[in-house]
Amino acid sequence: MSNEFIPAAKPIIGDDERRAVDSVLATGQLAQGGEVAAFETEFSDVLLDGRACVAVNSGTSGLHLGLLAAGIGPGDEVIVPSFTFAATANSVALTGATPVFADIEIDHYCLDVDSVRSSITEKTAAIMPVHLYGHPADMEGLGGLAQEKGLMIFEDAAQAHGAALDGKKVGTFGDFAMFSLYPTKNMTSGEGGMVSAGSEDIERRLRLLRNQGMERQYENELVGFNARMTNIHAAIGRVQLTKVMDWTATRRANAEYLTANLEGVTTPAVARGADHVYHQYTIRVEDDRDGFVQALKEEYQIGSGVYYPIPNHRLPSFNRTEDLPVTERASREVVSLPVHPSLSADDLERIVSAVNTLAKAGA
Numbered sequence: 001m002s003n004e005f006i007p008a009a010k011p012i013i014g015d016d017e018r019r020a021v022d023s024v025l026a027t028g029q030l031a032q033g034g035e036v037a038a039f040e041t042e043f044s045d046v047l048l049d050g051r052a053c054v055a056v057n058s059g060t061s062g063l064h065l066g067l068l069a070a071g072i073g074p075g076d077e078v079i080v081p082s083f084t085f086a087a088t089a090n091s092v093a094l095t096g097a098t099p100v101f102a103d104i105e106i107d108h109y110c111l112d113v114d115s116v117r118s119s120i121t122e123k124t125a126a127i128m129p130v131h132l133y134g135h136p137a138d139m140e141g142l143g144g145l146a147q148e149k150g151l152m153i154f155e156d157a158a159q160a161h162g163a164a165l166d167g168k169k170v171g172t173f174g175d176f177a178m179f180s181l182y183p184t185k186n187m188t189s190g191e192g193g194m195v196s197a198g199s200e201d202i203e204r205r206l207r208l209l210r211n212q213g214m215e216r217q218y219e220n221e222l223v224g225f226n227a228r229m230t231n232i233h234a235a236i237g238r239v240q241l242t243k244v245m246d247w248t249a250t251r252r253a254n255a256e257y258l259t260a261n262l263e264g265v266t267t268p269a270v271a272r273g274a275d276h277v278y279h280q281y282t283i284r285v286e287d288d289r290d291g292f293v294q295a296l297k298e299e300y301q302i303g304s305g306v307y308y309p310i311p312n313h314r315l316p317s318f319n320r321t322e323d324l325p326v327t328e329r330a331s332r333e334v335v336s337l338p339v340h341p342s343l344s345a346d347d348l349e350r351i352v353s354a355v356n357t358l359a360k361a362g363a
Contacts, residue, residue: 006350008303009184010342012247013236020235027231032211035231039238043194046241047162047179048171054195054206055229055237059158059180061210062193063091065227066176069197069205070152072097076125078154081111082311083327084130088156089312092128100124101313103324107269109282109334110137112326117145126152131160131170133307133336134186134279135270139165139173154178158193159279161186162248166273171196176206181237186251186279187244189237192229250341251278254348258337261352264359266333280307281339283355287362289333300354305336 024035032055040053056062072078074096080088082101089099103115111129127146129137139153146153155170155177157163163170171177179185181192197203205222208215213224255278259267266284270276285292289306296302311327313320337351 003301005301006303006338006343006347007340008305008336008338010340011183011188012243012342013188016239017236020239021232024231024235030231032228033231035234035238036229039189039229039234039241040194042238042241043179044196046245047169048196049169051172051196051198052200052203054197054203054210055234056193056195056206056210056227057229057233058191058227059178059182059193060087060091061225061227062178062180062195063087063154063156064094065206065209065225066154066178066195066202067091067095067097068209069202070126070154070175072125075123077121077123078125079111079116079119079127080156080312081130081132081327082313082322082324083109083308083330084132084156084312085158085308086312086315086317087158088128088130089318093318097125098123099312099318101311101318101320101322101324101327103326104132104330105138106326106330108135108137108271108274109133109330110135111142113138113141113145115324116142120149120151124149124151126154126175128154128156130156130158131163133268133282134160134163134277135268136160136163136165136170136274136276138271139168143173158182159185160277161244161279162275163277164275165271172198174198176202181233186248186277187237187240189229189233189240192233192237247341248277251339252276254278254339254341254343255281257348258339258352261356262359263356264362265355278339280305280336282307282334282336284330284333285335285359285362286333289335292358292362293335295358296354300350302351302354303338306334307336308334
């Protein structure tokens with residue numbers, strides 16, 4: 001059995017992607033253009049049941065512009081999880097609105113409906129769940145609460161390409177949804193984001209906001225940004241889109257093997273009706289998580305990740321004092337193991353052997 005290092009993530013870029021980039025370079029049309037428009041249409045068809053999409057230069061831009069397009073700004077509050085990447089709360093703060101941090105439920109690491117309910121104030125404008133690690137949030141519970149309270153729903157689907165709940169695709173529940181296309185995601189465009197829009201008004205405002213506020217050159221309708229995706233990035237994304245569902249099937253098979261064979265750790269739970277796409281395969285280690293991670297790397301040459309060791313509300317950028325016990329527990333215990341499509345059968349066997357040995361030693 002090989003002892004070569006197994007990385008936690010491994011972007012797959014091949015000859016198809018290189019040829020697509022070369023084809024764009026040969027045209028000389030490098031900025032936003034036909035490749036971007038085609039990518040938007042194809043992403044919509046493959047992953048979003050035809051819902052309109054707008055491509056941007058990063059996932060964070062997608063969240064920021066989506067919030068602005070939905071009318072979020074100073075005086076508003078948006079309820080978000082603290083257990084997520086900082087871009088979720090950052091994007092709210094960048095609009096001038098206030099992110100309000102709610103707790104998660106421990107099984108799937110997504111927003112807890114009861115915690116969200118207790119966080120609603122007269123200033124609350126929206127709820128923004130994160131489909132963390134590729135598992136859908138409780139959109140039935142959160143959607144019902146939003147409808148009851150007259151709130152908007154925004155989806156941070158950065159890690160959830162192709163995920164679904166009761167047959168409904170993630171990214172089609174909210175007023176808008178954002179998918180990241182960063183290199184380590186389930187598919188990539190090199191860098192970029194895709195925003196799905198729940199209304200024609202939000203779609204049009206997104207298109208204006210990403211392009212200096214103009215639909216026609218020099219006819220700026222509002223103050224906007226340069227958040228455009230290039231034809232180069234879109235060409236990569238178009239190729240990756242033809243492969244992502246097969247890669248997802250491999251991720252699911254890898255996750256199934258891990259769940260069936262790991263011992264002494266808490267493996268990922270999947271909610272009834274949920275299609276998990278396993279951007280991360282996240283276990284929990286109750287005792288000395290950091291020592292466990294170090295031993296995996298140093299003794300067994302296996303990479304892993306801790307997403308996320310510091311909850312957003314305790315980051316220096318926010319420095320808040322909310323009492324979020326489940327969030328704090330998850331931050332102490334989670335470890336994401338390799339689950340990417342490049343893993344071999346020997347890799348999976350090595351991961352299982354190492355985790356089980358370390359878990360037994362720590363018991």
